[in-house]
Amino acid sequence: MINETVKFDPGIGNLVLDLNDFVNNVYSQLMSFQTIHQKRARFKLYTVKIQKYIKNNIAFYLGCLLWAYYIYKNNMNSPKDIEGNIFLNMENEEKEKYDYMMQINFIENYIDCYERDTLYYTGKKFEIPIIWKNIVKLYKEFLDLNKGFVNTKTTKDIKLPEKLKDASINININSVIEEAIEKKDLEILMNIDNLTFLS
Secondary structure: OOOOEEEOOOOHHHHOOOHHHHHHHHHHHHHHOOOHHHHHHHHHHHHHHHHHHHHHHHHHHHHHHHHHHHHHHOOOOOOOEEEOOHHHHOOHHHHHHOOOOHHHHHHHHHHHHHHHHHHHHHOOOOOOOHHHHHHHHHHHHHHHHOHHHOOOOEHHHOOOOHHHHOOOOOOOHHHHHHHHHHOOOHHHHHHOOOOHHHO
């Protein structure tokens, strides 16, 4: 039997780490120390984990972009209903107040902050890979185009950024996403080669 619907989230949402909460906790700890020596020691303790949280969140954004591309392109001739979009359940008043850009703005700002803080607290320069920044930028555009998905009901409602819409992705997106879900590792998505729309 042919599926009449497609999932809003194939399962990657369950694998996202709460970067916002984690970062706030780390910096609260930093502020509790009085000496710069203590602050630097604490930051060094957490820096690898912060990078993991950043990478996990960006991998999630990439997964969202790839999944949207997949369900949009595969159903262009016969659009399907999207099941599981929790944002459709929001009241109109909630939708009007919903700041769907808050999380992506936080990570975009924090990436720059993290590079500066790494240099300050560790004395070592660290640059977030440009491809990570490109994913954030593209996802931000995607999120804004779709207004937080509060009215996205079918695959024809999905709006892709031009860069992604015109992309030629020669991988089995569904299989890669299924592998990431099965192994509970979103970072698998960051190992995909030849995603030229991210350059």
